[in-house]
Amino acid sequence: MKKSRAGRSHKQARVDLEEIWPSERDFMERPARIKYVRKLIKPKGCVFCEVEKKRPSKSSLLLYKNEISMVVLNKYPYNNGHLLVLPRAHIASLLDLEAAAYTNLSEVLKASLAIVQDAYGFKGCNIGLNQGATAGAGIPDHLHWHIIPRWLGDTNFFPLIAETKVIAEGLDQTYERLRPYFKKIKV
Ligand SMILES: [Zn+2]
Structure with a gap:
């Protein structure tokens, strides 16, 4: 008797999980993301190292470099104005950054935050670094900080994980909005 109850509740718990997770994720509406996550389309080499060679443009998504x-711009933004700040060099660990590079990156991070705040007038912002695939980095071999503007009403962190956030602004619009600010900065 006890055994069968336990069996039922275990099965019930598993059913709940299966119903929750697929329905909370946004895979069906963002096929490009699926391909990226599942690596059906594999970028050749490091995508950031490819971007690093480009000039700032809408097609490269590069806003600024020194x-x-x-x-x-994050190609798969979690919110409007989602930026990535990163070293041009292919470095996987913060510990391998030289002091001068770290200082420069910190200044660029700060300047970028000021720009996004000015351009979007957000109420808050997630600034973070996922170091290593285990920590959730999508491109673990090339260090990158995320700047994710947040607004009251864009709910909690859950959409960041479940990828359900509706992005109101296209990448083109975001680029057009932010590029003039980045043209002016000198770090
Ligand atoms: Zn790289």
């Missing part, structure tokens, strides 16, 4: 650092 000798050491660069700023790129």
Whole structure:
């Protein structure tokens, strides 16, 4: 008797999980993301190292670069204005960054935050670095900070994980909005 109850509740728990997770994710509406996550389309080499060679443009999504650092729009944004700030060099660990590079990146990070705040007037912002695939980095071999503007009413962190956030602004619009600011910065 006890055994069968336990069996039922275990089965019930599993059913709940199966019903929750697929329905909360957004895979069906974002096929490009599926392909990326499942690696059906594999970028050749490191995508950031490819971007690093480009000039700032809508097609490269590169907003800014100096000798050491660069700023790129996230191709798969979690919210409008989602930026990536990263070293131009292919470095996987923060511990391998030299002091001068770290300082430069910090300054670019700060300048980028000021720009996004000015351009979007957000109420808050997630700034973070996922180091390593285990920590959730999509491109673990090339260090990158995320700047994710947040607004009251864009709910909690759950959409960041479940990828259900509706993006109101296209990448083109985001680029057009932000590029003029980045043209002016000197770090
Ligand atoms: Zn790289």
